[in-house]
Amino acid sequence: MVGSIRFEGVKKTFHTVTGETVNALSGVDLEIEKGKFVCLIGPSGCGKSTMLRILAGLDTPTEGSVYIDDKKVQRPDCDRGLVFQDPNLFPWLNIYDNVAFGLKVRKLYKKRSADISEYMELVGLKGFEKSYPHQLSGGMCQRASLARALIGHPKALLLDEPLGALDAFTRMNMQDELLRIKAEKDMTMIMVTHDVDEAVYLADKIVVMTPRPAKIEKVIDVDLYQPRDRNNPEFIRLRSEILKILDFAGKEPDVEYNI
Amino acid sequence: MKILRPLLPLLSLAAAEIVAFAVPDSPLHQPAKHPYFAILLIIAVAVYYIAATAQYFKNKNNSATEKPVFYRGPFLAGVILFLNLLNIFTVKTALFPVLYFPALDRVFGTLVEDRTLIIKCIGFSMGILLKGVAGGLIIGFFMGIAVGFSKAAEYWINPLIRILGPIPSTAWIPILLVVFSEARSASSFIIGISVWFPTVVLTSSGIANVKNSYFEVSSTLGAGQLQKIFRIGVPAAMPSIFLGLFNGICGSFVALMTAEMIGAKYGIGWYVNWQKEMMAYSNVYAGLIVIAVMFYLVITVLFKIRDRVLGWQKGVIKW
Ligand SMILES: Nc1ncnc2c1ncn2[C@@H]1O[C@H](COP(=O)(O)OP(=O)(O)OP(=O)(O)O)[C@@H](O)[C@H]1O
Numbered sequence A: 001m002v003g004s005i006r007f008e009g010v011k012k013t014f015h016t017v018t019g020e021t022v023n024a025l026s027g028v029d030l031e032i033e034k035g036k037f038v039c040l041i042g043p044s045g046c047g048k049s050t051m052l053r054i055l056a057g058l059d060t061p062t063e064g065s066v067y068i069d070d071k072k073v074q075r076p077d078c079d080r081g082l083v084f085q086d087p088n089l090f091p092w093l094n095i096y097d098n099v100a101f102g103l104k105v106r107k108l109y110k111k112r113s114a115d116i117s118e119y120m121e122l123v124g125l126k127g128f129e130k131s132y133p134h135q136l137s138g139g140m141c142q143r144a145s146l147a148r149a150l151i152g153h154p155k156a157l158l159l160d161e162p163l164g165a166l167d168a169f170t171r172m173n174m175q176d177e178l179l180r181i182k183a184e185k186d187m188t189m190i191m192v193t194h195d196v197d198e199a200v201y202l203a204d205k206i207v208v209m210t211p212r213p214a215k216i217e218k219v220i221d222v223d224l225y226q227p228r229d230r231n232n233p234e235f236i237r238l239r240s241e242i243l244k245i246l247d248f249a250g251k252e253p254d255v256e257y258n259i
Numbered sequence B: 001m002k003i004l005r006p007l008l009p010l011l012s013l014a015a016a017e018i019v020a021f022a023v024p025d026s027p028l029h030q031p032a033k034h035p036y037f038a039i040l041l042i043i044a045v046a047v048y049y050i051a052a053t054a055q056y057f058k059n060k061n062n063s064a065t066e067k068p069v070f071y072r073g074p075f076l077a078g079v080i081l082f083l084n085l086l087n088i089f090t091v092k093t094a095l096f097p098v099l100y101f102p103a104l105d106r107v108f109g110t111l112v113e114d115r116t117l118i119i120k121c122i123g124f125s126m127g128i129l130l131k132g133v134a135g136g137l138i139i140g141f142f143m144g145i146a147v148g149f150s151k152a153a154e155y156w157i158n159p160l161i162r163i164l165g166p167i168p169s170t171a172w173i174p175i176l177l178v179v180f181s182e183a184r185s186a187s188s189f190i191i192g193i194s195v196w197f198p199t200v201v202l203t204s205s206g207i208a209n210v211k212n213s214y215f216e217v218s219s220t221l222g223a224g225q226l227q228k229i230f231r232i233g234v235p236a237a238m239p240s241i242f243l244g245l246f247n248g249i250c251g252s253f254v255a256l257m258t259a260e261m262i263g264a265k266y267g268i269g270w271y272v273n274w275q276k277e278m279m280a281y282s283n284v285y286a287g288l289i290v291i292a293v294m295f296y297l298v299i300t301v302l303f304k305i306r307d308r309v310l311g312w313q314k315g316v317i318k319w
C-alpha cells in the first residue's frame, strides 16, 4: 500500500490579471500517512482547491514542495487522480470511453479492457456504457468521473467537493460508496468539503484551515469505527468542535478590513 | 383535407398534364423535341408514391415517431402547381418575355440532350472543388491547431491570417492567372483559400475555447501533449471546426462559379456563362438546375458527416 503525502512549507501567491497579488497559502505543513481518508475543511476561498491542485501538479507552489511517497511532485501524473465538483466528463465520448480514457492514453487498454466493466459495476453504472454524459443525471456523471479517476489505480485520489452539487439523499449514498471503494481499493483519499457532517462521517483525519492566506488551524484525528453513526455522542461532539473552530476562523477577515 | 392529402400530388399532376397536352403551345416558342416536362412530372410523382408505399410498410413495425407517410404530399403538389403555372405563363401563353423565359420542355430537354457535355462539366467542376476543399481544409485544420496550441505559432501566423484571410478569394484571380500556368490549378487555389480562412479561424478559436479543466483532467489521467491535442482539443473543438468548414464550403461555391466564369475552358459555371453569351437561356436554366442539385448534394453529404461526427451533441447544441 502506497500513497503517503507530505506538504513542506507550501506557499502560493497568485498574480491576477488586474495586477493584484493574492496570498492563497501561507506555509502549509502537512503529513498524511498512506491509506488514510483525509478531509480538508475551511472557509470559502481559503485555498483548499489550491492545495489539491498543487498536489495534483496542476499548479506549482511559490515556495516549498509536495512529496508523494517521498517523490517530489513536478507535474500531473496518473498516480494522483483528481475529481472536481463538476464531473468534467468529456461530452464527445460515451461513458465507457470516458472511463477507458486513462487506459487508452497510457496504452494499457488492450491489457486491461476487462477492468472497465468492473469499475462500471463498482460505481453502479452497469448498463450505461453507451450513454453520453448529457443523458445521465448529475450523480451518475459524478460516479462516472470517479470510475474514470479510479481505473488508473492512483496512489492518491484527490476529491474537490465531489458531492457538492448533489442532493442530500444521493450525497449520503455516494459517501457510503466512497467508503466502500476505499476499502476495496487501497489508496489515500483527500477530499475537500464544506460539509462538517460529511467530514466527520468519512475522514480518519480532518484538516481545518484558517481563512486566506491559509494555514492549517488544526488537525483532528477521528477515532470512530466504520460504519459511523451520525447520532453517536462522540460524532456530535467532534462536529461541534469543528464548527466552533470554523466559526472562530471565520471572524478573522474582519481584522484585515480594520487596517 | 385529411382524406385528400394522399391524393393531392395526383390531382396536381393531372391538372399539369391536362394543360401540357390539351392546351396548344404559343407559336412564339420554339417547339421541343419531346414533352420532357410532362414526362418528368410523371416520373417524379411515381417515385414519390413508391417511396411513400415503402415508408408505409416500414412505419408499420416502427413507432409513431416517424413523420406521417404523406407528409411531403402537399409540398410536392404545390411544386407541381407552381411549375404548371410557369408552364402556362411561358410556352402556353407567352406572357413572359420569350427569350428569357424558355419553355420548360426545352429546359429539361437540355438536361437530356446536352448530357454528355453537362456531365463532363460536372466532373470538371467537382474535381476542382474537391481538390480545393481538401487542400484548404487540411491546411486550415493543422494551421488552426498550431495557432490554438502554440504561442509561437499564434505570434507568427495569426497576423498572416488576419491580413490575408479577409481578402475575398476571387480578388486573387489576376495574380493567380500569372502564377499558375493552368486555369484549373488557379481555380482550385481560389477555392482552397476560401475554405482555408474560416476553417483556420474557427479551428483555432474552437481550441482556444475548450474548457481548461478537460485538459487538466486528461493530464491527471496520464495524457501527454500530443494526446491532449488530438484526444481533447480536436474533438472538443469539432463543432466549431465543422462550422468553419461549412462556411468555407458555402464560400467556395461562389469562388468556383466566379473562377469558372473567368478563366476556365470547362466546368458548370463556364457552361452557364457560355450559354448566356449564346443567348441560349433554356441551357442557362438547365445549368442552374445542375448547380443547385450539385451543391445541394455536397451540403447534404456534409450534414450527414456532421451527424456522424457530432452525434454526441444531440440535445446540446445544433446548427
Ligand atoms: N488562478 C488564480 N488566479 C488568481 N487567484 C486565484 C487563482 N486560483 C485561486 N485564486 C485565489 O486563491 C484563493 C484560494 O482559492 P481556492 O480555489 O483554493 O479556494 P477554496 O478554498 O477552494 O475555496 P472554495 O471552498 O470556495 O472552493 C482565492 O482567493 C482565489 O481567488
Ligand SMILES: [Mg+2]
Pocket (backbone or CB within 6 Å): A048, A049, A050, A160
Ligand atoms: Mg475550491
